[in-house]
Amino acid sequence: MPIEKSDLLQGTLDLLILKIVALGPVHGYGISQRIRQISKEVLQVQQGSLYPALHRLEKRGWLEAEWGQSSNGREAKFYRLSAKGRRQLASEESNWNRLAGAVSQILETAS
Amino acid sequence: MSWWKFFLPKRASGAQLDSELRFHIDELIEANIARGMPPEEARRRAMLEFGGQEQVKEEVRDVYRVRIMDSAVANVKSAMRFLRKSPSFSATIILTLALGIGANSAVFSAIDAILLRPLPFPEGDQLMRLEQFRRKVKNPLGRLAPVRLEDWNRMNSTFQAITGYYTEDASESSGMLPEKVTAAFVAPRFLQVWGVAPELGRDFRPEEEHWGGPSAVLISDQFWRRRSGGDPSALGQKLRLGELSLTIVGVMPSSFLFPDRDVDLWVPVMLGGPFSENRGLTWYLTIGRLKRGVTLGQARANLATVQEQLGKAYPNTDGDLGVSIEPLKETTVGGARKSLWMLFGSVSLLLLIACTNIVTLLLARATQREHEISVRFSLGAPRAAIVVQLLTETFVLALGGAGLGLIVAGAAARVFRTLARDLPRVGEIRLDARVVWYSLLCSVVVTILCGLFPAIRGTRRNLSSALAQTSRSQVSGRHPLQWLLVGVQVTLAVTLLSGAGLLLRSFQALGRVSPGFDPSHVLTFHITGSYAETASPEKLAQRIDGTIDTVRHLPGVEAAATSSELPGLAREYETELKFSEGEVNLERKILAENRFISEGYLAAMKIPLLEGEDCRRGFRTQEGGALVNRSFANTYFGGSPGIGRHVQAVIGSLFIGPGEIRGIVGDAREEGFDREPSPTVYWCGNGFDPDPFYLVRTQAKPMAMAEILRRKVHEIEPGRSLFAVKPLEEHLDEAFGENRLRTYLLSFFAATALSLACVGLYGTLNYSVMVRRREVGLRLALGALREQIVKQFLLQGLRVTLLGCLAGWGLASAFARVLSGMLFGVSPTDAATLSAVIFLVLAVAGAASLVPAIRAAYVEPMQVLHEE
Numbered sequence: 019m020p021i022e023k024s025d026l027l028q029g030t031l032d033l034l035i036l037k038i039v040a041l042g043p044v045h046g047y048g049i050s051q052r053i054r055q056i057s058k059e060v061l062q063v064q065q066g067s068l069y070p071a072l073h074r075l076e077k078r079g080w081l082e083a084e085w086g087q088s089s090n091g092r093e094a095k096f097y098r099l100s101a102k103g104r105r106q107l108a109s110e111e112s113n114w115n116r117l118a119g120a121v122s123q124i125l126e127t128a129s
Numbered sequence: 130m131s132w133w134k135f136f137l138p139k140r141a142s143g144a145q146l147d148s149e150l151r152f153h154i155d156e157l158i159e160a161n162i163a164r165g166m167p168p169e170e171a172r173r174r175a176m177l178e179f180g181g182q183e184q185v186k187e188e189v190r191d192v193y194r195v196r197i198m199d200s201a202v203a204n205v206k207s208a209m210r211f212l213r214k215s216p217s218f219s220a221t222i223i224l225t226l227a228l229g230i231g232a233n234s235a236v237f238s239a240i241d242a243i244l245l246r247p248l249p250f251p252e253g254d255q256l257m258r259l260e261q262f263r264r265k266v267k268n269p270l271g272r273l274a275p276v277r278l279e280d281w282n283r284m285n286s287t288f289q290a291i292t293g294y295y296t297e298d299a300s301e302s303s304g305m306l307p308e309k310v311t312a313a314f315v316a317p318r319f320l321q322v323w324g325v326a327p328e329l330g331r332d333f334r335p336e337e338e339h340w341g342g343p344s345a346v347l348i349s350d351q352f353w354r355r356r357s358g359g360d361p362s363a364l365g366q367k368l369r370l371g372e373l374s375l376t377i378v379g380v381m382p383s384s385f386l387f388p389d390r391d392v393d394l395w396v397p398v399m400l401g402g403p404f405s406e407n408r409g410l411t412w413y414l415t416i417g418r419l420k421r422g423v424t425l426g427q428a429r430a431n432l433a434t435v436q437e438q439l440g441k442a443y444p445n446t447d448g449d450l451g452v453s454i455e456p457l458k459e460t461t462v463g464g465a466r467k468s469l470w471m472l473f474g475s476v477s478l479l480l481l482i483a484c485t486n487i488v489t490l491l492l493a494r495a496t497q498r499e500h501e502i503s504v505r506f507s508l509g510a511p512r513a514a515i516v517v518q519l520l521t522e523t524f525v526l527a528l529g530g531a532g533l534g535l536i537v538a539g540a541a542a543r544v545f546r547t548l549a550r551d552l553p554r555v556g557e558i559r560l561d562a563r564v565v566w567y568s569l570l571c572s573v574v575v576t577i578l579c580g581l582f583p584a585i586r587g588t589r590r591n592l593s594s595a596l597a598q599t600s601r602s603q604v605s606g607r608h609p610l611q612w613l614l615v616g617v618q619v620t621l622a623v624t625l626l627s628g629a630g631l632l633l634r635s636f637q638a639l640g641r642v643s644p645g646f647d648p649s650h651v652l653t654f655h656i657t658g659s660y661a662e663t664a665s666p667e668k669l670a671q672r673i674d675g676t677i678d679t680v681r682h683l684p685g686v687e688a689a690a691t692s693s694e695l696p697g698l699a700r701e702y703e704t705e706l707k708f709s710e711g712e713v714n715l716e717r718k719i720l721a722e723n724r725f726i727s728e729g730y731l732a733a734m735k736i737p738l739l740e741g742e743d744c745r746r747g748f749r750t751q752e753g754g755a756l757v758n759r760s761f762a763n764t765y766f767g768g769s770p771g772i773g774r775h776v777q778a779v780i781g782s783l784f785i786g787p788g789e790i791r792g793i794v795g796d797a798r799e800e801g802f803d804r805e806p807s808p809t810v811y812w813c814g815n816g817f818d819p820d821p822f823y824l825v826r827t828q829a830k831p832m833a834m835a836e837i838l839r840r841k842v843h844e845i846e847p848g849r850s851l852f853a854v855k856p857l858e859e860h861l862d863e864a865f866g867e868n869r870l871r872t873y874l875l876s877f878f879a880a881t882a883l884s885l886a887c888v889g890l891y892g893t894l895n896y897s898v899m900v901r902r903r904e905v906g907l908r909l910a911l912g913a914l915r916e917q918i919v920k921q922f923l924l925q926g927l928r929v930t931l932l933g934c935l936a937g938w939g940l941a942s943a944f945a946r947v948l949s950g951m952l953f954g955v956s957p958t959d960a961a962t963l964s965a966v967i968f969l970v971l972a973v974a975g976a977a978s979l980v981p982a983i984r985a986a987y988v989e990p991m992q993v994l995h996e997e
Contacts, residue, residue: 073193
């Protein structure tokens with residue numbers, strides 16, 4: 019069953035977007051497709067969450083945006099990770115790993 | 130993104146957002162078609178999957194729009210919450226700023242009203258004061274002959290119009306009793322130059338400005354209300370001024386108060402009268418309005434050319450004359466400019482001290498809030514957002530301070546009027562929108578000055594180190610930055626105190642000076658007279674001498690005399706003189722001040738007669754003679770006996786000489802207490818000034834005689850009025866208004882600065898003691914003596930103070946030049962004053978340090994060590 023945004027921890031969508039964008043410049047449609055593919059259809063991002071999140075990250079200076087040609091020759095807005103975004107990604111990733119580690123430790127130890 | 134971009138509003142452009150979203154939908158459609166759906170179906174599914182487009186757009190726009198508003202509101206809310214939580218901290222800062230910003234706004238309101246605002250006339254910056262002067266001596270003739278005024282007005286090309294006026298205190302006798310009125314006699318074009326129209330009625334007609342035409346008068350709003358209760362039927366009624374019968378043709382608006390706020394009437398002086406061709410007259414104070422776009426330099430060059438032409442046409446009267454033009458505002462403001470900027474400078478230093486104080490407080494606060502800030506960082510708040518939140522807190526405090534400060538500024542006008550009633554334009558000082566805006570600007574500047582540094586410093590640590598630092602015990606006990614700020618405060622306070630000290634010493638020195646005459650128990654007053662009386666000087670002299678005689682014989686009166694000017698008040702009237710016997714000595718010019726007195730002046734002023742005899746009576750100086758002071762005798766007699774010689778002006782004058790020198794008198798500071806007596810000639814005789822000052826020496830308090838004098842004068846001169854009754858000491862006191870204003874205000878600012886610096890010292894030392902409690906406790910437990918602890922903290926406070934004092938000494942010496950010209954009897958680098966200031970600062974700082982030092986010594990070792 020796909021997990022939708024409301025079930026994600028707050029801030030997780032930002033982390034996912036940063037991670038995907040870190041792979042290379044990509045447009046909004048591409049991000050939503052990649053999240054779906056990589057999570058094997060478990061995570062589906064609604065457009066109503068994706069675009070506000072993208073603009074929020076751009077405004078914070080973690081993403082930089084540029085208009086360019088998509089693979090089929092159409093004008094699209096491409097997002098790229100900024101240096102600041104890269105630092106943020108690193109710190110959020112380590113936070114997430116600490117949290118996930120802690121949670122799974124509790125689950126294992128307490129069982 | 131650079132940090133500053135955070136403050137710029139960003140917006141998602143609508144068209145760009147549209148195409149970004151359209152791209153997404155198109156891709157979805159294509160993917161669906163690729164999966165084999167028919168185009169219609171592919172489109173329908175894509176729209177379904179994408180969801181409400183408008184809703185997405187709205188949410189994206191919210192990212193930019195609503196959040197900025199939300200965060201501002203949230204910041205202010207959280208700032209209020211934070212400030213409420215620490216009321217004493219907030220109150221300290223708000224009160225400090227209320228003083229700093231309030232004093233600053235108060236001085237600004239004076240500077241704005243007096244120096245910055247144009248004069249209260251339409252396009253007031255075009256108004257110029259014009260004067261003529263003799264090139265060869267520093268004798269400001271100033272006033273113009275009517276015929277020359279008309280020449281200037283006709284021949285120049287840079288002025289819209291030139292006009293002139295002179296005032297006379299006259300007696301208006303159309304009512305039951307004569308009333309003293311102040312009448313301005315004006316040249317043609319008077320209202321045109323001011324650009325002001327009568328509130329009621331009309332301006333003068335051309336025929337009313339020509340000899341033989343109907344006589345007209347404009348009245349002031351206050352005269353209108355006083356005399357006819359503001360009844361419009363006053364128009365057309367007649368006033369009586371001596372021989373003149375004048376028809377009221379208009380009422381001026383209440384805001385038009387020129388030449389001064391006492392003016393009652395404006396009477397046109399008619400062209401073409403019997404005196405109108407006399408180029409030697411000195412009647413008019415002259416005002417001109419520049420044409421639009423003409424600069425002061427152009428006007429000066431133009432009028433200089435005009436006067437040169439006149440000099441060629443009339444070499445006898447005009448050959449030697451030059452023209453000076455100054456903006457009317459400059460001549461109105463005069464010397465107040467320097468005092469005001471000096472006060473503004475000191476009040477800005479005061480604000481700087483207040484800011485430094487607040488930075489110290491905020492820095493201490495930031496250390497306590499490290500934990501809160503690191504938590505916010507770990508929750509993902511960007512640094513700029515935290516900085517803005519901290520700045521918002523400071524701004525809310527600054528606004529509070531500015532609000533309270535406006536109450537201080539609101540009282541400023543009253544303070545200025547109380548301390549210096551004669552300050553030019555003092556009536557225009559008020560609390561208005563510009564002052565409120567200025568206070569607001571101050572609070573923004575204060576926010577940046579005080580808030581930015583602590584906010585940036587407080588948020589400097591990166592995430593991991595802030596999280597790691599959880600224990601308070603790691604806070605450093607030494608705060609070089611805080612101590613530096615305390616030192617800066619002491620430095621600035623010492624600078625202000627030195628300035629105040631020097632001004633106070635000057636003021637004291639002025640009070641101790643022996644002026645050479647005795648101003649106590651002297652009553653001064655005027656009796657209305659008209660310049661028309663100068664046509665028969667003999668009669669005029671008889672009238673005034675008669676009045677003096679009557680007054681002199683009243684019981685309680687010791688002496689009575691007249692003088693054209695009050696003693697002790699500056700009025701430079703220097704001319705070049707010569708002795709009638711012998712040739713003019715070209716190498717040694719005789720330059721002297723001229724004062725015009727009646728016989729009896731020496732007795733009234735208690736100026737000693739050193740040699741020879743007193744003045745005699747007469748309507749001309751040929752009969753009255755002249756007296757010279759000791760400086761004149763020492764400088765110009767050159768050892769040979771001077772009494773009996775005749776002295777006269779080099780350039781012929783209506784008033785001066787030739788007169789026989791009858792006596793030598795003691796030097797008196799006639800031109801002001803703060804000036805050394807200069808060579809002076811007293812010309813004796815009445816007959817050229819219809820309204821001199823009457824000086825009456827009384828046995829009892831001067832004002833107690835006022836009513837008796839008024840009744841007696843009315844008895845002998847029923848058509849005249851006695852006015853401006855005032856003790857001489859009050860006049861002298863008012864002359865010191867500006868001096869007193871700057872001395873008192875600077876002393877007040879300096880005292881405030883010192884208390885602020887001490888609060889800063891106390892706070893910093895107290896904080897230092899607080900964070901070092903453990904160390905102190907440990908040392909006490911190990912056997913340290915309490916005296917040692919007290920000494921250590923006391924010395925820490927005094928060391929910083931001493932360094933601040935030394936820096937302040939340097940700064941004060943550097944700024945001493947600002948005070949030059951304001952000091953009397955004390956040098957700008959007076960060592961006694963500076964040492965006294967430093968001693969005072971050290972004493973007060975020692976007292977402020979003692980309390981925290983003693984508190985440190987009484988730490989309970991066991992309790993502190995248990996706390997951890």
